[in-house]
Amino acid sequence: MDNIPQGDSCNSSTSLDSDQQNIADFFRISKIFWLLILLLLTLVATPTPAQTVIRGTVTDTETGETLPSANISIKNTYRGTISNENGNYTLSIPDSLLPATLIVRYIGYHTLTKPITRETPQQQDLSLQPSVTEMDEIVVTDENPATRIMREVIRRKQQWRQGLNTYQAEAYTRQSLANDTSIVSITESISQVFWDKEQGHREVLKSKRQTANIQSSANFAGVSYLPNLYDDNVDIAGFELMGITHPDALDYYNFKLVDQTSRDDQTVYEIEVIPARKLQPLFRGTAFVLDEEYALLKVDLEPNEVVTFPRPVKSFNTSYQQQFNNFGRDFWLPIDMRITGDVKVSMIGLNFPLIRFKQLSRVSNYEINTSLPDSLYQQEETFTTDSTAQSDSLLVQRASAVPLSQAEEEAYANLDSTATLEKAFKPSGFLSRFVDDEDDEQESDSGSGFNPMQYIPGQLMPNGRFNRVDELFAGLKYEVQPFDRLTLRGNGGYSTGYEEWSYGGGLSVRWLNKNSINATVGWDYNARTSTRYTSHIYNPYFTIIPNLLGNDGYFDYYRSEGYRTFSKWDNFGPDLSLEIGFNSEDHRSLPTTTAYDFLGKSNNYRFNPAINEGRLNSLDLVAGYNINEGYNFGVTGQKYIRFEIEHSSDKLGSDFNFTRYETRLAWSFPTFYQRRLFPNTLDVGIKAGTFSGDLPYQKMGVIDGALGPISPYGILRAARGRPYEGEQYIALHAEHDFRTIPFEAIGLQPLVERNIGLILFGGAARTWGPTASHIPAQSNQTYLPNGTGGIHWEAGASLNGILGLFRVDIATRIDQPAVLVNVGVARLF
Known part of the structure; x- marks a missing residue:
């Protein structure tokens, strides 16, 4: 088998x-x-x-x-x-x-x-x-x-297995x-x-x-x-154990003859099976070998620690016990x-x-x-x-x-x-x-x-946030599917800071669902507070608590009002997706309205910088190869490639002329000890962007850093407070999860028993632009984007699996003196 x-x-x-x-x-x-x-x-x-x-x-x-x-x-x-x-x-x-x-x-x-x-x-x-x-x-x-006996068992097995098809x-x-x-x-x-x-x-x-x-x-x-x-290889609960009759078994096991018995007039050897590699998933136990035939009659095995x-x-x-019989023929089969x-x-x-x-x-x-x-x-x-x-x-x-x-x-x-x-x-x-x-x-x-929500079809959810522009935003989101192929959605809320309502709605129609291909068309209208740059790591809700604790503000904001039409195809090829859309929005700047925080600090927030105001009409295309794209803060490895292009010009009725390109890649590679349930893995991520034309301030790209002492997977762990911004940018990060292997090798069993592992990581990033002439004027305020000012280099190590849920990262800047200690979600799989 x-x-x-x-x-x-x-x-x-x-x-x-x-x-x-x-x-x-x-x-x-x-x-x-x-x-x-x-x-x-x-x-x-x-x-x-x-x-x-x-x-x-x-x-x-x-x-x-x-x-x-x-x-x-x-x-x-x-x-x-x-x-x-x-x-x-x-x-x-x-x-x-x-x-x-x-x-x-x-x-x-x-x-x-x-x-x-x-x-x-x-x-x-x-x-x-x-x-x-x-x-x-x-x-x-x-x-x-x-x-000698097991070598002959292995040789005989290779002979008779050739005839078993x-x-x-x-x-x-x-x-x-x-x-x-x-x-x-x-x-x-x-x-x-x-x-x-x-x-x-x-x-x-x-x-x-x-x-x-x-x-x-x-x-x-x-x-x-x-x-x-x-078998040569035996799957046990997700581990691939080398069988005791594998061609290389003599390099991974020690065998010891402990007794002899018989069946009829033939000798049966009782052989103890002892793992020779303490870091590999292997068996231990006993094998009974029939003399002359040199075949396994019975095994009594259990996986090692x-x-x-x-x-x-x-x-x-x-523990596993199994017997074999050749029924008087050529092949020894499990019974x-x-x-x-x-x-x-x-x-x-x-x-x-x-x-x-x-x-x-x-x-x-x-x-x-x-x-x-x-x-x-x-x-x-x-x-x-x-x-x-x-x-x-x-x-x-x-x-x-x-x-x-x-x-x-x-x-x-x-x-x-x-x-x-x-x-x-x-x-x-x-x-x-x-x-x-x-x-x-x-x-x-x-x-x-009495539960009035049970009489409302669809899903009604609260929507709230706190930042230095909205101050307190409170609202509701609603989604309902009146028909199998139709989804309706709406939202509304009020910002106490700049004292305006946000509102919007839309619909999606799934017009194709055949051979695993899903095709959807949709339209949305929104008047809302938007973030000046988009992070695929954080969303505005993630920053609520840091804002209330006195963080000076990770995001910048502006007001957008307009619509988007789109068409999306999922799984039209192996794990492929494609989305095409048209956007038409009015953009305007918003002021800082509050410096409130629970700790009672005053004037701790940065002012909210101005944007390039005007009408933005653009076409966008997003294509991806997604095996596992959904971001989960590094709990599991990711495998995806994503490419995005956005084009805006006066021919589309836009006040802006630019083309913006961005690509992201994340991949997880198994490295050492691949027979384990969770082998060592190397995770690599790349993010890069560039442009042509005259890129507006609100369309710059970012490279994420740590939000206070929190450092989820995919960021630069030795950069804290604000992301790096640029018209052009590139970032590479990699980490190798050794799991518990290093601590097993040196005998630190208390850490091994608590499933605490070691991760080594590193990263590099560089941003370019914009020049001062491209920065919108704002009276009595001078603001420059937070660029890398050269190449940001970092390296560090993590203890993974603290309390089964967390990792502690120690990151150091290589290009300048800086050491940061952060906490993140543990890599579990």
Whole structure:
């Protein structure tokens, strides 16, 4: 199963109520959380129809002890099953195969053969005789015997894997979740799996069932999440671990022969698997190798300590047990997968109970090197559902499943729809009262309180800001979608500073939605306060608190009134977007109206500079290649390229003649330790702009710096207070996220356990213009844009992941003495 693909995984609303409601919304835990938990803990398998069913228990002949996970197969076929944790098994045999011979294998025991005919009683208990043989002496050489054995296992695997091109099989999977006291949910599936050496893995769900407290849509049991521990590379919860039979495994693992046992008359080597690279995600545990064949019979492995997750996952422990069988043929194929583990989720104010999970998967009835349906690989999805599948058909096909344990039988009998996962894993902590409680919700829904907002269609939101020009601006925004393709919007508010109303409205019509292409046309009219320069990092609302705390003002402002028409296309090519618009606006200067702040400073604000007043009519075009453009202050990496051009001339009826160009690029590259869930990454950003003609003052570009002690991703961290401005400008910034690797290497475990990492960053910027002749006159005031005055160079380091949410940046200017300490949002992914 080399290169088997695996499955992948909020819309915030503005509250009109109290801060407590905001906190409640933020920490509200919904059913989606539990869907994600179920998906995270998922990994799979399938069944086969049968006409003759036998069942029983596999035991040790001498002691009577049951033998869990015994391998039971039908001779000369790829059919079989395994016993459950109590040694119980069920096997269906098509009548066309009768009479048949069962082969029962278990490491340390003699193989048992059992003839089965149509007259054989259904109950067939199977007893195995311990295999006591003299082990061959190990010949002492210069080479570790375990290394020699594993080298041969790797060589043999490369030989027989060359002949394995495709297969399909049937699988059955059962997964359960439990808390400290009992099982709280069970999901089961029957599916058909397909594998192609070149095209990978596909699965078709045939049937599933689950305990009554789980919705069918939340049943993620499926073999598409089943790792094959014989593979070169094994995906475990997003980490790519090097398999113990990878061609380079001897460079990454140490192997130690710890014991020998037997199966029939053949020696079975028990080999300890020890990671040799402490910074790479690898396995540790035990492998059982069959002598002469040099094949893996069984592995019992767990990921090393590198396989961890960022908060709120405090711990994630798993172990994997898998057996292999060649069914007397050439290829060693997985016949089961048993996974056990636990997850601890904890954050400030919320502490969830330990979530225990268990999975048992069984794969059977292989068809090797057969033709697979072309339709399977005409779609990207690896997991689909058969249109004839029945949700509860497992109830009548119990012979296709591995028997339930007694505890699982009781869970099916006792769990009803009221036994929700939310109740089973109810958290503690001072924020736990904000977690969803179904009973509380029903009680709240049944209340008769008056809520006038429920009678207003669409979305009505407050709109407010504070700055040195508007002073206090208070207003409302409204958006409604009366029809599927039509969106209407409006806004209004009042500025107490220069004592004018702002108002506006518009509409958008989606005229095309086909083949993932969205095409929209729209029109907007606005009379408002506009910022003199546009920042893709900050918006005016972000500066409200700094303004109230005495910041001298990051933005400058002017009054604009006019309309914009536009047409926009999204996804008309792979991740491509295009927008074309026409703008017609009147621009005029605004004065500074207030110097108020909470700290009682006086005259702390800069005056608001004048602009080039007049009528601006312009055409603009914005094109982009967007994989992940949405700005999130550096929580995740970005991948996008954006190009913008704006042209204004007297031929368009404009008072201005210019063409302005701007481009932005951001890209994230994985660098070191790419087998980890979150590899080291290099993030690079470029912003550049130029112009022709006579550029008005309000159309200059900016390079963002830190807004006070706050330094989000994408800015110059050693520049503070105001952005750099210019008619022409270029900026480059880069940072390398080493994550916790440096602290792991030097043994600073307290930092590693808190997921605190190291980031190194640097940047450079340069601006040009404008000259004094291009600056608008303003009586008794002299103002020059804040340019770089040469090249701004900076470098620094960050401690990332403080309290799981923040990063602390220490930035230094290289071109002149300056050291700044800032705080930003942590890089999480």
